[in-house]
Amino acid sequence: MPIERKLAAIMFTDIAGYTALSAKDETKALKLLDTQKQILTPIIKEFNGTLHKEMGDGLLFTFPTVTEAVKCGIKIQEQTKSNDDLNLRVGIHEGEITLKDGDALGDDVNVASRIEAFSPSGGIAISSKVQQNISSLPEYKTSYLGKPELKGVTQKVEIFCIISHGLPKSKKLYIQTEKEQNRKYYKEILISTLFGIIVFSYLPQFFKSNDNNSLQSSFSQVIINKNALVSDLISTEHENDILYELDRADSLLALNAPEHNNDAIANIAMLMAIDSTQGDYYSLIGQAFYQRWRFNPKSEELMLEAIKNIDIAIEKKNINIDYLALAYMTKSDIWLKKNDLSKASENIKKALQVKRLSPITDRFKLITLMKLQRMEYKK
Numbered sequence: 001m002p003i004e005r006k007l008a009a010i011m012f013t014d015i016a017g018y019t020a021l022s023a024k025d026e027t028k029a030l031k032l033l034d035t036q037k038q039i040l041t042p043i044i045k046e047f048n049g050t051l052h053k054e055m056g057d058g059l060l061f062t063f064p065t066v067t068e069a070v071k072c073g074i075k076i077q078e079q080t081k082s083n084d085d086l087n088l089r090v091g092i093h094e095g096e097i098t099l100k101d102g103d104a105l106g107d108d109v110n111v112a113s114r115i116e117a118f119s120p121s122g123g124i125a126i127s128s129k130v131q132q133n134i135s136s137l138p139e140y141k142t143s144y145l146g147k148p149e150l151k152g153v154t155q156k157v158e159i160f161c162i163i164s165h166g167l168p169k170s171k172k173l174y175i176q177t178e179k180e181q182n183r184k185y186y187k188e189i190l191i192s193t194l195f196g197i198i199v200f201s202y203l204p205q206f207f208k209s210n211d212n213n214s215l216q217s218s219f220s221q222v223i224i225n226k227n228a229l230v231s232d233l234i235s236t237e238h239e240n241d242i243l244y245e246l247d248r249a250d251s252l253l254a255l256n257a258p259e260h261n262n263d264a265i266a267n268i269a270m271l272m273a274i275d276s277t278q279g280d281y282y283s284l285i286g287q288a289f290y291q292r293w294r295f296n297p298k299s300e301e302l303m304l305e306a307i308k309n310i311d312i313a314i315e316k317k318n319i320n321i322d323y324l325a326l327a328y329m330t331k332s333d334i335w336l337k338k339n340d341l342s343k344a345s346e347n348i349k350k351a352l353q354v355k356r357l358s359p360i361t362d363r364f365k366l367i368t369l370m371k372l373q374r375m376e377y378k379k
Contacts, residue, residue, distance in 0.1 A: 003099065005097070005098050007097075008062040008063065008095075009063040009093075009094050010092065010093050010104065010111075011049070011063065011069050012090070012091045012116040013059045015032065015086060017262060019057075020263070022270065023273070032086060036080075036088075043075050046072070047071055047072035048068055052102060052104040053103060055244065060112075060113075062097060066133040067133070070124070070130065070140065073092060074124070074162070074165050074167070077124065088121075089117070089119040089121060090119055090123070091116025091126070092124065093112035093127040093130060094129040094133065095107070095109075095111065095129070111150065114150040114152075115127055117252060118145060118159050118251075123161055123162070123170060125145070125159055126162060127157050127159065128157065128159075139165075141162070142164075144160055146158070229350055230354055233317055233318075233321065236320060238280075245267060249264045249267045252264035252267070253288055256291065261295065265285060265289070277318060278319070279313045279316030279320075279323060279327075282316060282319075282327075284323065286309035286310035287306075287330050289305040290302075290303070306334065310331050314327050314328065322355060324355075325354040325355040325357055326357070327351075328347050328350045328351035328354060329348060329357075332345075332346075332347035332348040335347060345367050345368075348360065348364050349364070352364050
């Protein structure tokens with residue numbers, strides 16, 4: 001078939017809690033997919049939609065216009081809300097797509113898939129392009145959620161949710177303001193400048209050593225120490241469907257809400273049931289259990305489960321570097337909650353040695369300040 005490019009309204013849907021249901025009752029979960037298809041097929045046809053892809057419980061559709069896509073999404077939620085198990089999330093975006101062999105591809109398709117994760121169960125999340133298209137239609141009311149960084153997407157996208165027609169409202173996302181970002185930027189410049197002054201003040205003295213062998217040995221030791229945590233790693237090249245599931249779990253955890261945490265844990269548990277050897281999975285589920293413990297700090301079992309999985313992730317050799325760094329950061333957070341600043345500092349340093357991710361550098365600075373404050377006020 002020839003490749004075709006065109007402008008379209010792109011819709012992603014998925015069933016909230018499906019992974020947990022599948023793990024609990026596979027027969028019921030499969031029947032739910034049939035029920036979803038029976039309900040959605042005539043609605044999609046009514047609004048001139050085209051089904052391009054089925055990814056487990058997730059579906060990808062396109063429509064000729066934004067209005068048809070929005071009307072379709074609303075009717076889908078109205079028709080499915082009476083089914084307690086069929087709790088759908090819907091994401092809609094408008095952009096250019098490439099049609100090849102019946103599949104819809106392109107950066108805007110990726111945007112739509114990321115937006116869907118910000119939809120509440122039973123609701124509809126939309127991009128600013130969609131919001132602009134329906135803003136002149138008084139029957140549609142929307143609420144601004146924020147402008148998050150969407151993983152794997154270069155576009156800057158503002159996200160809204162539709163709150164008319166009895167649809168639920170999503171929680172607003174916390175996004176750093178420009179003032180906060182500038183403050184962070186100048187703070188990093190100051191720290192870098194101070195570090196440079198210290199290094200260049202002491203470097204000449206370091207090179208005065210007459211023992212060249214000793215000097216070379218010192219440099220070698222620095223290199224060994226720097227790479228000790230990552231030298232034996234075997235990074236995993238995941239298949240595209242696994243990457244989709246991992247990215248989805250990351251997105252769900254970023255929403256920092258109990259209902260999304262449910263789906264994230266169930267999603268990762270499904271991956272682990274298929275392959276229990278991957279360090280990435282243990283890192284993610286350890287982070288998820290720690291997040292869940294924060295929602296319910298009285299549950300010691302949740303904390304123990306977080307620690308167990310994080311420790312397994314750290315011991316694994318087949319783990320990608322980002323997930324190892326975040327495992328150490330989570331372990332640092334756990335020690336902070338246990339009020340052990342020394343072990344928290346030790347683990348955040350390891351996280352920094354593995355990879356300098358933005359959340360890790362922020363946490364390192366916070367722990368450093370906490371240590372300084374403790375020194376200042378210690379009697």
